[in-house]
Amino acid sequence: MAEALNSLNAAICFGVSGSTNYYVCEALGRLGVRYIAAGHECNAIAMADAFARHSGRLTLASVHAGPGLTNAITAIAEAAKARTPLLVLAGDVAVGDVLSNFHIDQDALVRSVGAVPERLGSAASAVEDVVRSCEKAIRERRTVVLSMPQDILQSPAPPVAIRLLERQPPAEPDSRLVHEVAQRLVAAKRPLILAGRGAVIADAGPILGQLAAEVDALLATTARAHGLFANEPWSIGIMGGFSLPAMAELIRQSDIVVGFGATFTHWTTQAGRLIASDATVIQIDSDVSRLGCQRGVDIALLGDARVTAEKILRAAQELKRGGVKGWRNEVTATVLAGRKGDLRSYADTSTTEFIDPRTLCIELDALLPPERTIANDGGHFQGWPPLYLTVPDAAGWSFAMSFSSTGLGLGTAIGAALAHPERLTVLCAGDGGFMMSLSDLQTAVNLKLRMCIVIFNDASYAAEVHEFGPLGYQTSIATFPVTDFAAIARGTGAAGTIVRTKSDLADLRQWVGQGCNGVYLVDARINPDLAADWFSELLRQKHAH
Known part of the structure; x- marks a missing residue:
């Protein structure tokens, strides 16, 4: 197992060792995978969650069976809801040992907080079980908890070839919908481009800045994508509960809001009050389950934030804006320039x-x-x-x-x-x-x-x-x-x-x-x-x- 994880370029493992996960933690360290010993399991998972989000590398965490997993479950829920690609190696009791003090239904617990339960099936399947778990974590951006029964974990594994993961290119967005989004942006008088965590993951910040400049739009982020437009003069900052009143008013005046990797939560929209009832709302996301999951949208477009923004930009450049005026004028600039004074008043x-x-x-x-x-x-x-x-x-x-x-x-x-x-x-x-x-x-x-x-x-x-x-x-x-x-x-x-x-x-x-x-x-x-x-x-x- 440790050799497979090392071959898959696991960057680091955060954990609290116990009798049921010690073997794996020690083996990873022996192979050169850095191990960070935490003081509490919940903190260990939070460390791994943040490291995975900031580094983009395969990140591991490891906890003891039963109480080790229950101690970690709040942070696992956070990582799962945030769709952090993370693999948690959880010790477990031997198969059938239901009388053990450590015994709980680990799969049911993991599933209840939105994470993906996986399990070692046998010593012979252990390597493939690890690879499958990593594949699910990385490709589907899921938090996966791999339970490791003690009898299987301590059994000798036969030699087996390690299947390496192949990077999959992002899916191409629907060209017809791309053109329709471009048309609506070009025709809009007060367009707003909203970037969520999906835009950060896709490294879409620069291209979204170019798209906004092309269609005369303002820029905003969700709370989790804060900082993406830190150097953009036409950014209004965070959209949602942390919006300044003057910025919230600009959002309410927008006649089209296009979200890239953002799900329009009740927090981002202030329970719908930040978006005008007659505004066009467009959502672009690489996860089909997130399209329209928080509110109804006029156009739902499946696609990677960066790739889709590039195609919309090209379509918008071909359409051109003509005489339509957008947000970028002296009046708006004055409002944006007043933010620092607003914060200090x-x-x-x-x-x-x-x-x-x-x-x-x-x-x-x-x-x-x-x-x-x-x-x-x-x-x-x-x-x-x-x-x-x-x-x-x-x-x-x-x-x-x-x-x-x-x-x-x-x-x-x-x-x-x-x-x-x-x-x-x-x-x-x-x-x-x-x-x-x-x-x-x-x-x-x-x-x-x-x-x-x-x-x-x-x-x-x-x-x-x-x-x-x-x-x-x-x-x-x-x-x-x-x-x-x-x-x-x-x-x-x-x-x-x-x-x-x-x-x-x-x-x-x-x-x-x-x-x-x-x-x-x-x-x-x-x-x-x-x-x-x-x-x-x-x-x-x-x-x-």
Whole structure:
């Protein structure tokens, strides 16, 4: 098995070893596949998920049978929903050993969260079972969990040729629909091109920029594709819950929205309110199951984002725009230029005790190196980093929120840091979420990663406080004593400081000046009474129904 995975160019394996998966982890390491020992299985999968998304390489994770797999299942659900190509090697009890303490129906558990269960059938079929699992993970972009029964895993395998995987070219899009999309874009007065994660995977950013220029369109991304148009002056940023009001108004005025690798979720469309009722909606995706899965669309076009955009661009160039005017004019340019002022036009709630999280982010954006990767955890704070912390490109953004889970941020940051060691990785996390993943702070330190961890510390699960407090409910069950994360960081060998005011960032500034070596934790004591704008709007929509 290990030889087959090595032959298939497995890049790395993240895991927590136990008696049922130790053999495979040790064999992989012996063959030169790098093994990263995590402190918790959920973090191990989150690391692998992020590494796979950022590197594009075959990535492995490995967990013990039964409780090892159940510990990992939240991150497996995230990877599965995000369609991350990932192979999880899960130990399992011997075939038929239903009385083992470790026994559960692993296939049913895996299937229940949307991942693909596979299983070693015999020692003779083990290599082909591995190759088939890798093939499914890579070609279908699925998270596959390969269960390895102990009796089979410890049996000698006969020599067998290893079937190598062949890359398949992307399918050609329907030429008739390509021409129709081009016609509609050319005729539109206010076109908008939306890029999702599928556009990032296809490396479609440059060609989408050219297409937008050809048809006078504005550009936007989903939350997961943030950074793809970082250098495009006609980009309005993220479409959805993190949109600034002025940008949301531009989206609502668009008469055609063409999504490349984007599924138009309720989050991206603000439950449909961001797209005008008479606007034409076109969806382009390489996965037929995602076409029209979130909302009705006028045209559903099956195709790779980059290949399809190239063909639409050629068709649009042949049609030409004639006298039709698009978005790119002085009025729109003025609106786009006003974004920075819009972001800074808030009432600063900083005191000597608390720093306003928006003020914190503005200071960090200016202080930290621009070549960075932001890993954003889930929680009430999550809307501030994408608004106030700039990223250089799509590789500079990692947001594991397909399952809307809190607590995957540290694992995500470690995986991203290993995929992009040349950049500073900046983890943004809430205090509650960071406590969930704290076991792997030591892992980040041991790996000598270049990482700045920013904890938005308000001593609570703030989303619940801000949702249920105004409704008259007691919030004591969602609040807790203030945790000194800076002290915890220092205990692991990292650097750390408590930040209540801008002047408290002096030590971080010195760390940056010395090259950002090692792990530095900013324990930012933010104002607990401040409700984020994006969250307040989400609650308004929720309680309006």
